[in-house]
Amino acid sequence: MSLKIENLTIYYQTIAGNVRALEDASFSLADGEIMGVAGESGCGKSTLSNSLIYLHAPMKYIRGRVFLDGEELPIHDTQKMNPFRYKKISVIPQYAMNAMNPTKKIGRMVEDLLKSRGENYKEILPEVKNRLELVKLSPDVLNMYPFELSGGMKQRMVMVISTLLDPSLLLADEVTSALDVSSQKAVAEMLVGFRDKKIVKSIMLITHDISILYQTANTIMVMYAGQLAEKASTETIIKAPRHPYTKLLISSLPTVGVRISENRLAGIPGNPPLLLNPPTGCRFRDRCPVAFAKCAEVPPFVEIEKGHFLACWKEGKAHA
């Protein structure tokens, strides 16, 4: 088992109080698994990803344990996490492609990074070139500045950099959202290629674009307002979701072939709750069409069928 997370709870400390961005997340990721993480803006996707790699203020560790390839990750200690970063676990942060240092040539950036990890640039250079070829970039990019690359090229460069030391787990946060459809497809397929070539063992692919996940992910985990709602195979989440939120989310997606004149889709009435003072129990409760008294308690995230996890009192019971 590649990644195992138990009760991970992360808050943001603000003057107004704690923002409860991730609450008791427990799930695991198998070797070779590409797991999509989906959910509305602000539901805690980036918090989950960032806390696994660099848990710093105002983020605050509340509780929970994380195991990668059987070894516990000291995520609450940024110093102790150092040896794990890039080598065991690596991230492509949201907005990374716009955060590249504009004054440094790409090659210099790679060199500095390797040095900081105690690696020798010259020795690794041939492999760097191999990897560039994998993502269809010419070695010339090493002599260029970030502004000389298009968005798609930058994103592919960031992919190469973050996977150079063959991490076991790659966290990819919204890597396709700023790209147009043809670059999206290329980048998504390259990520799958990295897994197939065993450059990385497993990938957590975070995006709110579910149709991208349908193309690439083996499983999808849906989050709502800091809580896990459902995790299952991609086919199950798209074709037979059980959580009321997942159902509404999937049915609100326009896809080519659906026209408003023939098939008017519906959104989800209401807004997600603020996480500063979230409601008790299931946080989807006041938007949920099937909520009942029991939902004032937090529904446990349980396996209702092999590989299908669900946190819902109604659906969980109906199909237990």
Place this chain on the structure above:
Amino acid sequence: MLKIEDITKTYKTGTFGGKDLKAVKNVSFDIHDGEIVSLIGESGSGKSTIGKMILRLISTTSGKIYFNDKDVSLLKDSELKEYYRHVQGVFQDPFSTYNPIFKADRIFSVLHEEFFPHIPASEWKGRVDTALKSVGMNPAHVLNKFPHQLSGGQLQRFLIARALLLDTKFLVADEIISMLDASTRIDVLNLLSDLRSKGLSVLFITHDLSLGYYISERAVILYKGSVVEIGETKKIFDNPVHPYTRMLMSCVPRLDKKWQDVEVELTEKKPMTANGCVFYERCHSEYKLDECAHQSPALVEVEPNHSVACVCCKG
């Protein structure tokens, strides 16, 4: 309603403005009353440039834009103000439109002062409430808040409400939903469609083809500033003819079909042939000819209300 005739935009680039960049090349199309037209193309294809020329935020290098048969470039003073009463734009990033120091609903009071000083405050408030309700918001929940206290979708709907207050007949909607969540997206799209049935026309700029398919009657496919395919949305999507449109269609992530094994041509920054087909370098069509490098193909009707600019449909 709006007619675009052979417009071109050349930007001066380089340190001393010594280089020319043709961002939009000889584009023509029109938008009828109560019609939504999608303008689709990849990043840098010139979509926003066209939107900005319509809104007169930038000038055209050549060509004409007519609004109800009036040449937009000639409008002055009161005529121009009148134009902005009817033609409005909403842009991609709702946050950038707001000043974080002021409450978000300040956009409404500014509008009041600027366009409707003669309307008493109480009546104006009633109008604002009505506009907010028609974009699906409860005024009590959203008024009197700072931008950071509202979601992207709410801020975006504020801007649409603002356009409604102005008696907007034509809306340039530039990537207005790419920042929004799936469930909010559909609300905004449905809203645009409801407004259309009340007579609003929309230029819907997007690079998400499924959104364009969902909402628009007609679509314009833009590549490097040139229209490569234009016509009824359904015809273009069901029967894409231009090699670029076909490539786009094969890349759209769908929920009913997995990506086919087609290679995406990633050559992005190659120099353009001066007067050949804009898609020449990336084209893998079986119909590709040597002449494509030197002669840019004109739009040819391939079926009623569906035209394509490619040698493959010349004869």
